[in-house]
Amino acid sequence: MSLENHTEPTSDEKFEDPGVPHHRPRKADVDPKAADKAERQTAFMFGLSILGTIVALVGYFGMDMGDTVGSIRSFTAVLGLGIALAMLGIGIGAIHWAKTLMRDHEMVEERHELRSSDEAREGAIQDLKDGVVDSGLGGPKRRSLLKGSLITALAIAPLSLLVPQIGSMGADWNVSRFRHTMWDKGVRLARDPDGSLIKAADVTIGSAFHVIPEGLVDLEHHKIEEKAKAVVLLVRLNPEDLKIQEGREDWSFDGIVAYSKICTHVGCPVALYEQQTHHLLCPCHQSTFDVSDGAKVVFGPAKRPLPQLPIEVDDEGYIVAQSDFHEPVGPSYWDRLKGDDSSATDEEVEH
Amino acid sequence: MGAKINKAAAGTANYVDERTGVGALVKFLSRKLFPDHWSFMLGEVALYSFVVLLLSGVFITAYFEPSMTFVTYDGPLETMQGVEMSKAFESTLHMSFEVPGGLLMRQIHHWAALMFTAAIVIHMARVFFTGAFRKPREINWLVGFTLMILSLAAGFTGYSLPDDVLSGNGLRIIDGVVKSIPILGSYISYWLFGGEFPGEILIPRLFTAHILLVPGLILALVALHLFLVFLHKHTQYPGGGRTHKNVVGLPLFPVYTAKAGGFFFVVFGIIAILAALFTINPVWNYGPYDPSPVSAGTQPDWYILFVDGALRLMPGWLGGFPLEWEIAGYTLSWNILVPAVIVPGIFFGILALYPWIEAWATGDRGEKHVLDRPRNAPTRTGIGVALISFYMILALEGSNDIIANLFHLSLNDLTWTFRIAIFVVPPLLFWITKRIALGLQRKDRELVLHGHETGRIVRHEHGEYIEVHEPLDEQELWLRVNYDNITPFEAPEEFNENGVRRGGMRWKRFKARLSRFYFEDRVEPVTPAEYAEAQHHHASYAASDEGLAEAEENADADKALDEGFAQLKKD
Numbered sequence: 001m002s003l004e005n006h007t008e009p010t011s012d013e014k015f016e017d018p019g020v021p022h023h024r025p026r027k028a029d030v031d032p033k034a035a036d037k038a039e040r041q042t043a044f045m046f047g048l049s050i051l052g053t054i055v056a057l058v059g060y061f062g063m064d065m066g067d068t069v070g071s072i073r074s075f076t077a078v079l080g081l082g083i084a085l086a087m088l089g090i091g092i093g094a095i096h097w098a099k100t101l102m103r104d105h106e107m108v109e110e111r112h113e114l115r116s117s118d119e120a121r122e123g124a125i126q127d128l129k130d131g132v133v134d135s136g137l138g139g140p141k142r143r144s145l146l147k148g149s150l151i152t153a154l155a156i157a158p159l160s161l162l163v164p165q166i167g168s169m170g171a172d173w174n175v176s177r178f179r180h181t182m183w184d185k186g187v188r189l190a191r192d193p194d195g196s197l198i199k200a201a202d203v204t205i206g207s208a209f210h211v212i213p214e215g216l217v218d219l220e221h222h223k224i225e226e227k228a229k230a231v232v233l234l235v236r237l238n239p240e241d242l243k244i245q246e247g248r249e250d251w252s253f254d255g256i257v258a259y260s261k262i263c264t265h266v267g268c269p270v271a272l273y274e275q276q277t278h279h280l281l282c283p284c285h286q287s288t289f290d291v292s293d294g295a296k297v298v299f300g301p302a303k304r305p306l307p308q309l310p311i312e313v314d315d316e317g318y319i320v321a322q323s324d325f326h327e328p329v330g331p332s333y334w335d336r337l338k339g340d341d342s343s344a345t346d347e348e349v350e351h
Numbered sequence: 352m353g354a355k356i357n358k359a360a361a362g363t364a365n366y367v368d369e370r371t372g373v374g375a376l377v378k379f380l381s382r383k384l385f386p387d388h389w390s391f392m393l394g395e396v397a398l399y400s401f402v403v404l405l406l407s408g409v410f411i412t413a414y415f416e417p418s419m420t421f422v423t424y425d426g427p428l429e430t431m432q433g434v435e436m437s438k439a440f441e442s443t444l445h446m447s448f449e450v451p452g453g454l455l456m457r458q459i460h461h462w463a464a465l466m467f468t469a470a471i472v473i474h475m476a477r478v479f480f481t482g483a484f485r486k487p488r489e490i491n492w493l494v495g496f497t498l499m500i501l502s503l504a505a506g507f508t509g510y511s512l513p514d515d516v517l518s519g520n521g522l523r524i525i526d527g528v529v530k531s532i533p534i535l536g537s538y539i540s541y542w543l544f545g546g547e548f549p550g551e552i553l554i555p556r557l558f559t560a561h562i563l564l565v566p567g568l569i570l571a572l573v574a575l576h577l578f579l580v581f582l583h584k585h586t587q588y589p590g591g592g593r594t595h596k597n598v599v600g601l602p603l604f605p606v607y608t609a610k611a612g613g614f615f616f617v618v619f620g621i622i623a624i625l626a627a628l629f630t631i632n633p634v635w636n637y638g639p640y641d642p643s644p645v646s647a648g649t650q651p652d653w654y655i656l657f658v659d660g661a662l663r664l665m666p667g668w669l670g671g672f673p674l675e676w677e678i679a680g681y682t683l684s685w686n687i688l689v690p691a692v693i694v695p696g697i698f699f700g701i702l703a704l705y706p707w708i709e710a711w712a713t714g715d716r717g718e719k720h721v722l723d724r725p726r727n728a729p730t731r732t733g734i735g736v737a738l739i740s741f742y743m744i745l746a747l748e749g750s751n752d753i754i755a756n757l758f759h760l761s762l763n764d765l766t767w768t769f770r771i772a773i774f775v776v777p778p779l780l781f782w783i784t785k786r787i788a789l790g791l792q793r794k795d796r797e798l799v800l801h802g803h804e805t806g807r808i809v810r811h812e813h814g815e816y817i818e819v820h821e822p823l824d825e826q827e828l829w830l831r832v833n834y835d836n837i838t839p840f841e842a843p844e845e846f847n848e849n850g851v852r853r854g855g856m857r858w859k860r861f862k863a864r865l866s867r868f869y870f871e872d873r874v875e876p877v878t879p880a881e882y883a884e885a886q887h888h889h890a891s892y893a894a895s896d897e898g899l900a901e902a903e904e905n906a907d908a909d910k911a912l913d914e915g916f917a918q919l920k921k922d
Contacts, residue, residue, distance in 0.1 A: 015832050015879055018825035020592030020599055065451050067427035072448060073630070076455045080627020083455075088620030094613025102606050109384045109598045111584055111720060114487050170541040177547055178537065192643050210643060225547040228523075228642035261643065266527025266662065266687060267548075268520055269645045283647045284524060285663045286752070286762060299763055301686050303667035303675035331527035332675055332684045333536045 038100035049089025056082025251310035265302035386587035386600035397470035399618040417558035436639030458626035481722035508561035519640030531687035660749030661690030729788035737781035792874035
């Protein structure tokens with residue numbers, strides 16, 4: 001197949017290259033006064049740089065940094081502008097020097113094709129061939145056993161290093177922990193971040209509480225991991241506005257509902273509650289959930305509703321959980337519907 | 352004194368050369384020519400920002416503690432008194448408020464990082480639009496592309512280190528994206544975080560990646576990138592005397608030593624001004640990472656905006672159709688995979704492979720050292736603009752809450768606008784840009800054939816008025832006629848003259864289709880024959896000598912009349 005779609009024009013079909021344009025001398029090339037002026041300007045810029053270094057050093061030693069945001073900002077400004085002057089003086093001076101006093105008459109240099117010469121190529125190939133014969137990898141005395149065993153050894157040797165390295169990095173690899181949170185039957189709902197408990201009577205219509213499980217603040221280990229899964233938003237709606245989901249008739253209490261605060265999209269906290277519309281908005285990617293209708297998705301990239309935490313009120317009037325969430329909270333993952341969760345079937349209710 | 356220094360320098364040079372033979376290298380490098388053009392400094396901005404990153408990074412590393420151990424703050428900052436935070440966050444506050452110059456160095460580091468990524472992207476656009484990626488520079492394009500990806504990695508790992516609430520939520524998004532990967536997602540998440548998110552080991556791991564792995568790779572690839580620039584010799588813009596077989600420019604020493612060396616200080620100075628005057632990433636306002644709160648208007652650094660925008664753009668439901676599927680009990684999240692994995696993958700894939708895609712279409716095998724004017728590659732220029740617009744729409748969607756707030760628009764309408772725009776705008780801009788490029792090529796033809804308008808109107812003796820056009824000087828003429836006229840090639844007949852089927856027909860037909868896509872619409876450069884004919888035509892229409900003499904006479908008479916009037920007025 002011919003790829004000759006570039007027809008090289010013959011000389012009379014071609015315009016003539018006029019060559020490099022004539023060099024026009026600059027003022028400093030012809031006028032010694034202008035050249036002296038350029039020299040003085042350059043030296044002045046270098047002088048400014050010296051001044052900048054002095055400003056930076058005087059600022060560093062002479063100024064009190066203080067400990068308020070404002071005083072630290074002024075300290076930063078003086079030091080930074082000193083450094084800037086020190087740098088710009090050198091830079092602009094050097095460029096001015098190059099532009100006014102150094103050569104600006106362009107020169108021409110030939111390029112050479114990058115490809116090696118045919119002899120060099122042949123020589124290289126011959127050397128490699130000789131080497132292959134010398135080593136016994138090819139040629140008349142071929143030792144194929146060596147080749148096969150070396151390739152196998154080289155191919156699997158990295159495993160001895162990589163398997164322990166990668167294997168250790170995932171700790172115990174117990175990914176089923178995604179399925180469980182601290183919530184369980186009888187765990188009381190507490191305010192985030194102080195941990196004080198919430199009574200049903202505290203929750204007025206229209207109010208919203210950021211909630212953590214009781215006991216979270218006292219955890220010794222994995223506090224932040226548990227918090228990252230367990231945070232809940234508690235709101236009270238007018239019971240008439242609340243559409244109770246099928247199978248969840250006893251999950252709420254007198255218009256009080258609790259939903260996981262972890263977005264089912266990629267896991268940001270869904271923290272913005274619009275009281276008027278009962279919408280919960282995730283500020284990261286704007287998934288919007290309707291709290292009055294089972295926290296279903298009304299806009300944005302999330303697909304699943306926020307998981308609901310079944311709640312009730314205990315004898316002392318505190319709001320408590322009936323159980324853990326009935327599905328893994330947070331973003332979807334491949335086997336979220338699989339595994340050891342006995343209540344996995346409940347997840348089908350939501351859509 | 353001067354003589355003494357010279358003697359000392361000569362002695363040192365002799366000492367070093369006898370032990371290294373470096374003299375030959377100095378001879379080779381010092382008079383090496385570089386062509387001059389402002390756009391060649393974009394790559395330099397990236398390189399120098401990287402040097403500034405290394406310098407300021409050394410300072411920061413002296414104070415930063417990459418640890419997720421919890422402590423209670425009791426430093427000078429009142430708003431943070433008694434707040435629980437990781438040591439990483441606490442040491443960031445300590446560095447900013449108690450170490451003189453610490454805040455400045457943090458801000459220099461962050462501004463330099465933004466400048467670094469921005470300069471790389473703009474440099475890459477320059478290389479793309481001028482065709483500097485063509486043979487023999489395809490490999491260097493790939494090296495540069497890898498550097499661009501590494502700069503994103505460097506930026507993101509560094510952004511996450513202070514462990515503030517903003518970057519922590521960024522990491523949580525990464526965790527969500529990783530988990531969406533089919534089959535392996537949960538395990539990759541465990542591997543990354545050493546257990547459940549956020550764990551206690553992530554910051555130390557990111558720290559090692561940020562100060563050792565990523566910058567080490569960047570340094571190695573920068574060395575390779577520059578070595579290849581020297582090996583290939585720099586490209587040059589078209590013009591008189593500049594061919595694919597020469598370099599026209601100025602020597603490395605002293606001209607570029609002064610210009611490029613001086614430019615390092617200019618870049619450093621500008622970054623220092625930004626850092627001195629404009630606060631960036633004030634983590635003390637955000638607070639330490641806590642999985643519960645999040646503020647409105649959460650934006651990542653600019654270079655990650657496009658991924659965040661893609662995540663926002665993709666709906667979870669399309670009408671009543673879910674974009675997260677449950678197949679045989681397994682969950683497949685298209686709503687995350689498409690925007691965060693597949694689309695960036697395709698986008699970066701096209702970028703990485705572009706030099707080869709275009710080479711298939713041109714079928715050209717020669718070395719190209721003279722750059723294209725973007726108008727002379729209309730399809731490429733159109734593709735470039737379409738890619739940029741695609742990227743920009745995603746970046747705008749990544750700031751949609753800020754735009755909505757600023758212009759009092761509905762967030763949902765804005766998102767829907769971008770959802771449609773992402774399909775409509777890039778093809779539209781491809782078409783418009785290509786048409787503009789072709790129009791500019793026609794304008795070039797017009798100028799070559801008819802010359803520049805002078806604004807001088809001349810009347811012929813037979814009464815016709817014409818405007819005098821001035822022919823182009825030889826340099827301008829050469830610039831406007833000297834470009835490759837590439838025509839699309841045809842796939843060969845499926846069977847050769849002996850009736851034997853040729854191999855690889857599908858590949859050849861694909862290349863022929865690609866070639867048609869690139870070169871079917873084209874404006875051919877003026878040929879010398881056309882030029883000669885136009886010159887002849889103009890000669891017959893040009894003003895005659897008598898006519899010109901008459902015009903001059905008239906002008907003189909007008910002038911005399913004006914002077915007469917002026918005299919009268921005076922009197």
